[in-house]
Amino acid sequence: MHLFYTPNITSPQSHYQLSEEESKHCIRVLRLQKGDEVQLIDGRGGLYVSTIADDHPKRTLLEITSSIQEYQKRNHYLHIAVAPTKNIERLEWFLEKATEIGIDEISLIICQRSERKEAKTDRLDKIITAAVKQSLKAYHPVLNEPVSFSKFLSADFDGQKFIAHCEPGEKINLKSALKLQGSSLILIGPEGDFTPQEIDMALKNDYKAITLGESRLRTETAALEACFEVNFLNR
Incomplete structure (x- = not known):
């Protein structure tokens, strides 16, 4: 089944027209035809089953036959704030894999030891969209x-x-600290880790220090480990 990301679709809606870009991909690239079935997702929990009513390569018209709201809604909310990696491909890898595992929100934080001070979120968001699909x-x-x-x-x-x-100091395991089926926010630092001053700032803002194991992990690995662990504990 072919899947399209359609964030501007609303429910209830009997018909939907794909954008010119998606229409071209649907008809020219995938070679789908009138009568073929496709699925749509709105990014807000809606899954729509539809049939191609008009296979125009620039304005493909779909007839929606059924829909499901809150499709596979998870029982918790996860927000990970991570420092962008010097090698942007490592951050892209994290975004792709975290989306596949399950995450609700990602923030990019610039820290004192950050080697990368900016990131093009338009490109990164497209990587997330591809992983969603x-x-x-x-x-x-x-x-x-x-x-x-x-x-x-x-x-x-x-x-x-x-x-x-x-850094040295008292830390707890997520397994013993995480309240299940709730909302959680986890900070992951840059390649050189958070500075002691940043850790102190976080603790004074009601953050709890946690350990992700004995190994020293890369930034993107630590972020993915946290993502996996929260999802696993909430199963």
Whole structure:
């Protein structure tokens, strides 16, 4: 079954016209024809089954035959704030795999030891969209623009807050600290880790220090480990 990301679709709706780009992909690339069945996802939990009513290569018209709301809705909310990696491909890998596993929101934080100070979120968001379609997710994770670490800490978050770091000090395991079926936010630092000052700032803002194991992990690996662990514990 072919899947298209259609964030502007509404429910209930009997027909939907694909964008020119998606129409070309549908008819010219996939070579689908009138009467063929396709699925649509809106990124907000809606999954729609539709049939091609008009196979025009620039304005393909679909007839919606059924829909499901809150499709495969998860029982928790996960927000990971991660420092962009110097090699942007490593961040792209994390976004792809975290989307496949299950994540709701990603923030890019610029820390004192960050080697990368900016990131093109338009391109990164397309990678998330591709992963959403590949893994048949009806929810599209939110990707926020890069902000400074201190500015991010000042934002409100209604849920548990954690910071994963490698500095000495008292730390707890996610397994023992995480409240299941709730909202959680986890901070993952840059390649050189958070500075002691940043860790202290986070702790003063009600973040709890956690460990992700004995190994020293790369930034993108640590972020994915946190994503996997939260999803696994909430099963």
